[in-house]
Amino acid sequence: MFGRREKRIGPVRRLLRFVLRWVFRLVVVSAVLLGLWILAYKWVNPWATYHMWSESNRLGGVKYEWVDAEDVAPVLFRTVVAAEDADFCNHSGVDWSAIQQALSEGAQRGGSTISQQTVKNAFLWQGRSWIRKGLEVVITPVAEWVWGKDRLLELYVNIIEFDTGVFGIQAAAQHHFGRDASELNRVQAGRLAAVLPNPRKYQAVNPSNFIRDRASSIIAGSDMIRRDGRSGCFED
Numbered sequence: 001m002f003g004r005r006e007k008r009i010g011p012v013r014r015l016l017r018f019v020l021r022w023v024f025r026l027v028v029v030s031a032v033l034l035g036l037w038i039l040a041y042k043w044v045n046p047w048a049t050y051h052m053w054s055e056s057n058r059l060g061g062v063k064y065e066w067v068d069a070e071d072v073a074p075v076l077f078r079t080v081v082a083a084e085d086a087d088f089c090n091h092s093g094v095d096w097s098a099i100q101q102a103l104s105e106g107a108q109r110g111g112s113t114i115s116q117q118t119v120k121n122a123f124l125w126q127g128r129s130w131i132r133k134g135l136e137v138v139i140t141p142v143a144e145w146v147w148g149k150d151r152l153l154e155l156y157v158n159i160i161e162f163d164t165g166v167f168g169i170q171a172a173a174q175h176h177f178g179r180d181a182s183e184l185n186r187v188q189a190g191r192l193a194a195v196l197p198n199p200r201k202y203q204a205v206n207p208s209n210f211i212r213d214r215a216s217s218i219i220a221g222s223d224m225i226r227r228d229g230r231s232g233c234f235e236d
Contacts, residue, residue, distance in 0.1 A: 034123070038143050041122065042151060049159050051126055052167050059165045067170035069154040073184040075222065076169060077153055078231050079193035082221035085114040088153070089233035093144035094137055116140050118156040149233040162192060162198050176204045190215035190222070 045066045048056075056062045069077075081088045083146040087095065093115040112120070119140045124132050144152055162172035169192070173181045177188050184192070188204070195202040202211050226232045 027042060034139070035142070037123065038139070038146050041143075041148055041155065046155070046159060047165075049107035049121055050124075051121060052159075053162070055161075055165055058089060061144050062165040063171040063175060064165055064167040065170045065174075066158055066168065069150065072157060072169055072181045073189060074235055076157065076181065076184050076189040077234055079186075079189040079218050080157060080196065081114065081153070081231060081234070082225055083193040083218045084117070084196060086225055086230060086236050088114050089149060089230050091115075093140040097213060112136070113140075114156050115144050117153055117160065118152055119143050121159045153213065153234050160196065162195065162199050164202070166199075186219055187215065190219040193218050204231075209214065 048064070052062055052064060085095075091113060093113065095113050116136050120126075120136050121130070122143075123139060124135060147155070158168040158170075161167050162169070163175060166172050166175045169181045172192055173179055173184055173188070176192065177184070191204040191207055191211060194207070194211045195204050202208070204211070207215065222231075226235075
C-alpha cells in the first residue's frame with residue numbers, strides 16, 4: 001500500500017518541481033527585461049504608456065507631446081513637487097511614513113511619492129490593487145537609483161495626465177492655455193499642479209474657488225521649498 005502511495009506522489013513532486021522551475025525562470029526573465037526597460041528610460045523618451053494606449057482606444061486618440069526639461073518653465077517643476085511630494089528631494093523613492101499614515105487612515109489619502117507615481121504611469125496600470133502597489137514599491141527605488149531625481153521629474157511631468165486624454169506638460173500647456181510649457185507663468189503652473197489629484201474632475205481653466213485657493217497655496221509652497229532647499233535636487 002505504501003509503495004503504491006509513493007508511486008502516486010512521485011509524479012506530483014516532479015510536476016511541482018517542473019512548474020516551480022519554470023516560474024522561477026519566468027520571474028528572472030521578467031526582472032531582467034524590466035531592468036533593461038528601466039535602463040532604457042534613462043536616455044530614451046517614452047513614446048506612450050499603457051494608460052495612454054488604453055485611453056487612446058477608449059477616446060479615439062489622446063494629446064501627448066514630449067518636451068525636454070530645459071523647455072519647461074522651472075516654476076512648473078516646483079509647483080508639482082510642492083503639490084504632490086514636497087519631500088521629493090529627501091527620500092529614495094518611497095516615503096514609508098506617508099504610506100503608514102495612508103494605511104492608518106484607511107487608504108483615504110494617497111501616500112504615493114512622485115517617484116512611485118512615475119513608476120506606476122511608466123510601467124504599471126491604473127486603479128487600486130495590492131499587487132500593483134507591491135510592484136510599485138519594489139520597482140521605485142531601482143528606477144530612482146538608475147534615473148536620478150532630474151530625469152525622474154522630467155519623466156513625471158511628461159507622462160502624467162492633466163485632463164481627460166491630455167498627457168504631459170507640453171500638451172497640457174497648449175490645451176489649457178494655448179502656449180508652450182516654457183511659457184507658463186506662476187499662476188498657470190500652480191493651477192496645473194492643483195488639478196493633479198483628479199484632473200478629470202478639476203479644471204485649470206475657469207477653475208473653481210477650491211482650485212484657485214489650492215493653486216495659491218501650492219505657489220506659496222513652491223516658494224517655500226525653494227527657500228529652504230527642498231528643491232535643490234532638481235534646480236540650482
